[in-house]
Amino acid sequence: MKALLITRDSLLNAEIASQGAARVPPLTLVATRASLREALDRLVSDAPALVIVDASDFEPSEADQLERLSKHYPGASFMLLTREHQQDLLIRAMRAGVREVLQLPLVHRAFHEAMDRVAASVGVTSMHDGKVLAFISCKGGSGATFISTNFSYALATLVDKKVLLIDLHGQFGDATLYVSDQKAAMTLSDVCGQIARLDAAFLASCLVHITPGFGILAAADDPTRAVDLKADHMDAILRVARQNYDYIVLDVGRQIDAISLRALDSADAIYPVLQLGLPDIRDGRRLLDIFRSLGYPIENTRLIVNRYEKGGKLRLQDLQSALGAEVLHTIPNDYLAVTDSVNQGVPALQLSRSAPISRSLTELVELITARRLPENKGLFDRLFGRGDHDQ
Ligand SMILES: Nc1ncnc2c1ncn2[C@@H]1O[C@H](COP(=O)(O)OP(=O)(O)O)[C@@H](O)[C@H]1O
Ligand SMILES: [Mg+2]
Incomplete structure (x- = not known):
């Protein structure tokens, strides 16, 4: 599955890349953008199936940008990574149709469970369920x-x-x-x-x-x-x-x-x-x-x-x-x-x-x-x- 990742955090980027690569079928990061602004300016031509957004240092204005980005990628599932105490953001995220919200620091098990739900919803299912x-x-x-x-x-x-x-x-x-x-x-x-x-x-x-x-x-x-x-x-x-x-x-x-x-x-x-x-x-x-x-x-x-x-x-x-x-x-x-x-x-x-x-x-x-x-x-x-x- 192809994903676009929006984060400034290079460690988080590496973490998601390696967790994604371990999945079957793998989750591939086709592009990374540092901010929503940049993601809007530089749209990915090959539309991603998943957009992962690190919202840990979101400004209030960015919630609007999130809604706009979701309109550019209507077929994509959105996954939001947040710190605690971002309740108002969650409400906006729901309006923008965000499918999954995960807490940072990333808990790998929660990430993969969310990925399983996203994969199942877009019909990318694993080969076995051992x-x-x-x-x-x-x-x-x-x-x-x-x-x-x-x-x-x-x-x-x-x-x-x-x-x-x-x-x-x-x-x-x-x-x-x-x-x-x-x-x-x-x-x-x-x-x-x-x-x-x-x-x-x-x-x-x-x-x-x-x-x-x-x-x-x-x-x-x-x-x-x-x-x-x-x-x-x-x-x-x-x-x-x-x-x-x-x-x-x-x-x-x-x-x-x-x-x-x-x-x-x-x-x-x-x-x-x-x-x-x-x-x-x-x-x-x-x-x-x-x-x-x-x-x-x-x-x-x-x-x-x-x-x-x-x-x-x-x-x-x-x-x-x-x-x-x-x-x-x-x-x-x-x-x-x-x-x-x-x-x-x-x-x-x-x-x-x-x-x-x-x-x-x-x-x-x-x-x-x-x-x-x-x-x-x-x-x-x-x-x-x-x-x-x-x-
Ligand atoms: N059903 C059985 N009949 C006869 N001998 C058995 C049987 N099951 C196990 N053994 C013997 O008991 C020994 C110990 O078994 P093992 O599987 O190593 O035990 P554990 O892994 O529980 O410590 C084995 O080497 C085997 O020779
Ligand atoms: Mg033994």
Whole structure:
């Protein structure tokens, strides 16, 4: 989308240019003018779809000029950036048909939300509207990394979705190793370090590609560089990710910090992974209390019980009442198949479609995408004992 920017502030200019470039499709500044006066004197021949006006030091007379400019670009949406206490200006702006008013200093999230509304109104919509699914381990070793990586692989291969997994472990992130033997050349901290370059192509170039439809953004493994990560970066990454992937799976690990919180804030669903034992339940409870205190809707948080064996002392019902959340799915304890998969760095589903763990992951894909996958393949395997190395 083409935009005309009216500001004297070169820093704001650079900020909007880089935020705009990160959008898909990008917002391009076709011209910049220092004032409304100048914008009126030097009209842009190629009419912009959006006019962004920095009104922070507006004189009262300039409101008239705003109305005049809006008549010159009748097809354009207007976005006004204001400081506080400019109430009278707002009324004039509304009369001039200004579509969006944002406060300065610019809050990036608010800017992009406004841009989404403008883009939608002029029919420039993004290609995807990806869902963010967060898997979080209630206790170390619950199985969140195994499940999130293998579920992502299943999602990409069984329902042909474009999937991005982001390893949010602050340190010792190992998600790539669960499903590949490749070493990540770039990590989350490299992306954050070059956030101004962020777009679909740059993001894709930083991933470990497991299949054509499934890539992993590896964890920021260098603790000295972890300081480069800012919560705002997470917003930017998720925004580009949503526009380019069907599902963004987060392996949140155990630690809740500013980065993982920001990611959880925008998650469409949170899946705490736990085993049916008291230590896991205790930690699970603490985690859910945190989510409640943050105001996360409980219906978006559903439990995944890993290494589940029927007939144990604790029942699923007990777990649901102790945590006040629903169980979405149970995953069986499948020691041999999981150990093979983890040790080889090959997704469980690729090693054997008929293993109990693979069937359970397939069911999880069905539950989360709300679609029934063809049953016959599994049945065929069961009848004829095939299914190993069948990818
Ligand atoms: N369903 C399962 N059946 C058997 N072993 C499992 C299962 N899920 C996970 N594991 C084992 O548990 C170990 C820890 O899992 P991991 O995903 O690393 O936990 P977390 O990320 O929650 O700390 C894995 O290395 C794997 O061998
Ligand atoms: Mg883990």
